[in-house]
Amino acid sequence: MLMSELAARTGVPIPTVKFYLREGVLMPGEATSATRARYDETHVQRVALIKALSGLGLSMAQIRAIVTLIDEPGRPLLDTLATATALLPPAVDPGEPAEYPRARAALTALGLAVPDDYPAVAQLEHALAAAEAAGMPMTEDRLRAYGPAVLAIAEYDIAEMPLDSASRAIEYAVLGTALYEPVIAALRRVSHAELSARRLAPRPDGHTG
Amino acid sequence: MLMSELAARTGVPIPTVKFYLREGVLMPGEATSATRARYDETHVQRVALIKALSGLGLSMAQIRAIVTLIDEPGRPLLDTLATATALLPPAVDPGEPAEYPRARAALTALGLAVPDDYPAVAQLEHALAAAEAAGMPMTEDRLRAYGPAVLAIAEYDIAEMPLDSASRAIEYAVLGTALYEPVIAALRRVSHAELSARRLAPRPDGHTG
Numbered sequence: 001m002l003m004s005e006l007a008a009r010t011g012v013p014i015p016t017v018k019f020y021l022r023e024g025v026l027m028p029g030e031a032t033s034a035t036r037a038r039y040d041e042t043h044v045q046r047v048a049l050i051k052a053l054s055g056l057g058l059s060m061a062q063i064r065a066i067v068t069l070i071d072e073p074g075r076p077l078l079d080t081l082a083t084a085t086a087l088l089p090p091a092v093d094p095g096e097p098a099e100y101p102r103a104r105a106a107l108t109a110l111g112l113a114v115p116d117d118y119p120a121v122a123q124l125e126h127a128l129a130a131a132e133a134a135g136m137p138m139t140e141d142r143l144r145a146y147g148p149a150v151l152a153i154a155e156y157d158i159a160e161m162p163l164d165s166a167s168r169a170i171e172y173a174v175l176g177t178a179l180y181e182p183v184i185a186a187l188r189r190v191s192h193a194e195l196s197a198r199r200l201a202p203r204p205d206g207h208t209g
Numbered sequence: 210m211l212m213s214e215l216a217a218r219t220g221v222p223i224p225t226v227k228f229y230l231r232e233g234v235l236m237p238g239e240a241t242s243a244t245r246a247r248y249d250e251t252h253v254q255r256v257a258l259i260k261a262l263s264g265l266g267l268s269m270a271q272i273r274a275i276v277t278l279i280d281e282p283g284r285p286l287l288d289t290l291a292t293a294t295a296l297l298p299p300a301v302d303p304g305e306p307a308e309y310p311r312a313r314a315a316l317t318a319l320g321l322a323v324p325d326d327y328p329a330v331a332q333l334e335h336a337l338a339a340a341e342a343a344g345m346p347m348t349e350d351r352l353r354a355y356g357p358a359v360l361a362i363a364e365y366d367i368a369e370m371p372l373d374s375a376s377r378a379i380e381y382a383v384l385g386t387a388l389y390e391p392v393i394a395a396l397r398r399v400s401h402a403e404l405s406a407r408r409l410a411p412r413p414d415g416h417t418g
Contacts, residue, residue, distance in 0.1 A: 011342075045344060052343035078409050082402065090391070106396070112403045120398035127391035133220075134261035135254060136384050138392065145365035149358040150393060154400030156354035158408055175345050177401065181394045182299070182336035183347065184359060187315070188393070189329035189386060191363030193291065194321045196382075199367055200287050 003029070006039045010047040017047065023060050025050050025067050049171060056178050062087050066174055073166035080166065081173050086119040088178050092126070102128035106138065110147040153184065212238070215248045219256040226256065232269050234259050234276050258380060265387050271296050275383055282375035289375065290382045295328035297387050301335070311337035315347065319356040362393065 007014045020026035026046055029037030053063045069084045103125035128138050162168045216223045229235035238246030262272045278293045312334035337347050371377045
């Protein structure tokens with residue numbers, strides 16, 4: 001397809017497609033003349049990926065780092081998956097102390113053996129510290145309710161990860177992590193709406209709750 | 210306690226405490242002289258709330274709207290809970306079309322009767338549309354895996370909501386919604402790390418997965 005069709009298919013304006021090419025995040029098409037090139041489905045998919053990551057607030061440098069890992073997944077896949085997903089927001093402040101007492105306690109309680117240098121551990125520590133500072137610390141009880149539920153979600157995610165090529169696995173991990181966090185958050189909020197309506201509904205005896 | 214102690218207790222600098230007072234989000238202390246006032250635990254809790262909401266990127270106007278609902282919960286509690294949590298990010302673009310086909314289908318599949326004007330429905334539609342645009346649409350299968358897990362989390366949340374006062378219920382809903390979204394996201398990411406390590410670990414027969 002021509003660039004105009006690539007633009008139409010992805011809903012991304014031609015100048016933006018050209019910008020992606022210049023930034024090196026979109027691979028060049030197959031040149032058919034001095035000024036024309038042909039694009040295919042891999043370009044459609046890549047533009048969709050760039051658009052999605054860009055919509056999540058990632059910079060061109062961060063997107064370039066991710067697509068480089070997808071295009072050249074050299075190291076063991078597990079390391080590359082960790083590196084790629086670590087590029088997703090929220091950024092972990094490298095100046096933060098590398099001690100994660102709250103995250104460590106939660107991981108132990110859940111039976112997870114994730115090492116401290118995995119960026120999501122710092123993220124978890126940060127999120128738990130924020131809840132604690134606001135007077136709503138994670139309790140053992142809450143962790144027992146959340147832990148198995150989140151694990152069930154993650155089990156589905158990882159079982160579905162395509163392993164036929166490293167590139168596809170990385171793309172799946174990056175998009176699946178980033179795009180489904182807002183879905184899960186929104187599903188939780190609609191569930192809250194439904195369940196508080198049920199809990200606050202007047203009962204025959206005149207009481208609520 | 211004096212303002213200096215309030216500042217020390219909450220880790221918020223005195224000029225910021227004064228700013229909160231001027232902005233009307235922190236209630237005044239009990240005046241003990243022309244220039245001094247006494248603060249108590251309700252002030253400590255309020256400063257922690259403001260700090261938490263501010264850390265989530267809410268503007269002073271949004272924080273003021275939330276604390277006004279906490280201080281004067283006039284309407285039926287269920288409406289006030291919806292209004293207060295709707296003030297949390299992500300903001301829903303009011304110019305967006307008010308049709309939610311993807312969210313509606315998901316809610317029906319999960320047996321949730323949340324009305325369309327509930328802001329989390331627009332949020333869910335937006336998140337599902339983004340996943341679809343990136344080539345990773347929500348499947349029935351994924352929804353069947355995520356739905357019960359998210360409902361289990363929400364059931365815990367709503368069962369724990371304090372109903373002894375409307376103010377406490379609203380504060381709990383706002384903080385519990387906002388502060389635990391990043392916790393859940395981080396727990397999912399550490400679970401991914403654990404489960405992909407297990408899935409990619411070499412098996413005795415020499416295969417992975």
